[in-house]
Amino acid sequence: MLYLVGVGPGPGYVTEAAAKALADADCVFYEDYTGPLHLETIRRYAKTEPIRLTRRDLEDESGRAILQCLEKGGRAVLATAGDPMLATAHAAVVAAARRRGHRVEVVPGVSIICAAMSAGCLSVYKLGGVATVTYPRGGVYSRRPYELAEQNIKRGMHTLLLLDVKEDGSFMPPRDAAAVLLELERLEGKGVFKPETPAVLVHRLGWGGGAKYTNLAQIAASDYEGPAVIIIPGVLGPVEEECLQTLR
Ligand SMILES: C[S@@+](CC[C@H](N)C(=O)[O-])C[C@H]1O[C@@H](n2cnc3c(N)ncnc32)[C@H](O)[C@@H]1O
Incomplete structure (x- = not known):
C-alpha cells in the first residue's frame, strides 16, 4: 500500500491522518523540491529514517525505490x-503504483494554494487558473503567467502565481518574481503587470512569514525571502476589499 502524504506548508500542519500514515509505514520517502519540508516533523512520526527522493528519482526513475518497497509487501x-x-507531478507515481496492482491512498495536506487564499483574504470562488513564475530558461521567458493573468483579469478572477524553485533547491524570492512579471510586461505591453498593479504577497507561510497587500513595484524592491506566492486580485468584493486593507 502506498500513501501520498501532504504535511502542510510548514511545521505544525501535520494532520492526524498524515501522522498515522507516517507511523505505520515500513518505508518513508520524502521530496522537498515542490515545497519546503520540515524533516524533523517527519522524523517525529516515522519509525524508520526518512529517505530523500530527488525530482530525477521520481520523474525519470518513476519512483523506483518506492516500487521496490511496495513489491516487498511494505507500506510506503x-x-x-x-x-x-x-x-506537483505525483499523479504519475500514483498511476505507476496502481498499474502494478498496488493500492494507493492520498492523504491530503493543507495546500499552499488554500493557505495563501485564506491568509490573503481572497475568495476562492473567484480564483482563476494558477501558473508558476519561472526564471528565463536559455534566455527565454515563459509567457504563461502573463497570458493567464490577462484571461483571469478579463473575467474578474484572481490569479495565483507560484514561484520557481532554483536548481539548488532554493525558492525564488518574491523580488525576482516581480522583476520577471515586469519584464513580461515590457515584452508583451498589454498593461497586465504594471509597477502599480496591486498584488497580495504571501511569503514563508507556516515558517514565520505572512501576507501583505502591496503592488509589484514594492515587491520588486522588497527583501522578503521565498517560498512565496503572489496573487494578482481580480474584481474585489466589498468584504475582500475591507479585509485586504488590514494587510497593508
Ligand atoms: C510547486 S508548488 C507545490 C505546492 C504544494 N504541493 C502544495 O499543495 O502546497 C511549490 C510552490 O508553492 C509556494 N510555496 C510553498 N510553500 C510555501 C510557503 N510555506 N509559503 C509561501 N509559499 C509557499 C512556492 O511558490 C513554491 O515554489
Whole structure:
C-alpha cells in the first residue's frame, strides 16, 4: 500500500491522518523540491529514517525505490510539503503504483494554494487558473503567467502565481518574481503587470512569514525571502476589499 502524504506548508500542519500514515509505514520517502519540508516533523512520526527522493528519482526513475518497497509487501509513504497532488507531478507515481496492482491512498495536506487564499483574504470562488513564475530558461521567458493573468483579469478572477524553485533547491524570492512579471510586461505591453498593479504577497507561510497587500513595484524592491506566492486580485468584493486593507 502506498500513501501520498501532504504535511502542510510548514511545521505544525501535520494532520492526524498524515501522522498515522507516517507511523505505520515500513518505508518513508520524502521530496522537498515542490515545497519546503520540515524533516524533523517527519522524523517525529516515522519509525524508520526518512529517505530523500530527488525530482530525477521520481520523474525519470518513476519512483523506483518506492516500487521496490511496495513489491516487498511494505507500506510506503511519499511525504511532500503542502498537498501531495496540487501543483506537483505525483499523479504519475500514483498511476505507476496502481498499474502494478498496488493500492494507493492520498492523504491530503493543507495546500499552499488554500493557505495563501485564506491568509490573503481572497475568495476562492473567484480564483482563476494558477501558473508558476519561472526564471528565463536559455534566455527565454515563459509567457504563461502573463497570458493567464490577462484571461483571469478579463473575467474578474484572481490569479495565483507560484514561484520557481532554483536548481539548488532554493525558492525564488518574491523580488525576482516581480522583476520577471515586469519584464513580461515590457515584452508583451498589454498593461497586465504594471509597477502599480496591486498584488497580495504571501511569503514563508507556516515558517514565520505572512501576507501583505502591496503592488509589484514594492515587491520588486522588497527583501522578503521565498517560498512565496503572489496573487494578482481580480474584481474585489466589498468584504475582500475591507479585509485586504488590514494587510497593508
Ligand atoms: C510547486 S508548488 C507545490 C505546492 C504544494 N504541493 C502544495 O499543495 O502546497 C511549490 C510552490 O508553492 C509556494 N510555496 C510553498 N510553500 C510555501 C510557503 N510555506 N509559503 C509561501 N509559499 C509557499 C512556492 O511558490 C513554491 O515554489
